[in-house]
Amino acid sequence: MGDVVLSTPIYHTLKQSFPDSFIGALVSSYTSPLLKGNPYIDVILTDERELNDKGNNFWQKVGEIRSHDFDTALLLMPTKRLAYMLFLAGIPYRVGVGHILYEVITLMHGVSRKKYNPLRHESDYMLDLVRKIVRENVPDNIWTKPEIFLADEEREAAREFLVRKGFAIDRPIIAVHPGSGHSSPNWEPPRYLHLAQKLAGEGIQILVTGDGREKDLERNFLSDKSENIRTSFGELSLREFIALISQMNLLISSSTGPMHIASAVGTPTVSMFCPLSACSPKLWGPIGNDARIVLPPDDFCQKRCPGDPHVCTFGSGTEGITIKTVFDSTIEMLNKTEAAYPKDPLNDNSAGNRQRR
Secondary structure, three states: OHHHHHHHHHHHHHHHHOOOOOOEEEEOOOOHHHHOOOOOOOEEEEOOOOOOOOOOOHHHHHHHHHOOOOOEEEOOOOOHHHHHHHHHOOOOEEEEEOOOHHHHHOOOEEEOOHHHOOOOOHHHHHHHHHHHHHHHHOOOOOOOOOOOOOOHHHHHHHHHHHHHOOOOOOOOEEEEEOOOOOOOOOOOHHHHHHHHHHHHOOOOEEEEEEOHHHHHHHHHHHOOOOOOEEEEEOOOOHHHHHHHHHOOOEEEEEOOHHHHHHHHOOOOEEEEOOOOHHHOHHHHOOOOOOEEEEOOOHHHHHHHOOOOHHHOOOOOOOOOOOHHHHHHHHHHHHHHOHHHOOOOOOOOOOHHHHHHO
């Protein structure tokens, strides 16, 4: 999800550079709701096997792409399947990242990331592919903020969902998203529970979120009887989840897809990050919203780093990223930003809504 959200500035920039262009997006059906209603995309194509080199629908997808007569393609997700698909669809000019063998074989133009030095944001690296093709048509200001476009009815439905859950929508509501799919360093569930309890003790309303595959994670929170803590795991479609996040006053999480969704709909975030380059907030941090990044102390990483960010839990007890650190950052954000005020469903701060206004 995060990769798709971070790609959205590309569509805005391309349409701004070439107003009469026809722009398509090829994504999975799971992530396609992130692009629904985007005014800079003319057609959304889906490929269920976009991460797999095999699949019986390969030639069907080649034909579907060919039918749109594209003259240019940007390969943001470098896979052999997609590289050959774009080549066989007859797209004359194709741009990928680096010089991978299958990109060379398919005569694809490449954009170098120069070994990530100096380190930039992933979204900006994606925009390098746009810079490769716009040339003299580069707009004065390349659009850099991720954006997801919601209808007023979707935001209103999210508020109705919160009311059914028992929330007082005239008071701030914080979302806590404890899962990450092991895609990034993350707290263990008990620490999220203790944080939620500490915030609830201050009278703050908490919604713990996750998908239907994380029911085991949800059980950690069901034992808490606080009237200020409620859960929602697997109850909503992705589109409904996006609208729900748009109505939160703040999201607490590790570096994960919902954090990028929050930034794209203007919801403030408190996010835990690892300082290693591959996980760094310089590369993967939220863009365009009020955000607080929480990193472990330097001495913790030097002494306790497991070497594999996918198994790092940011420590325990008083080590690493502590409950108190995230709690203090959350309270500071609530006191400092618009997160302290109830959301207006028809006047949210998403990039899409800001642009529409």
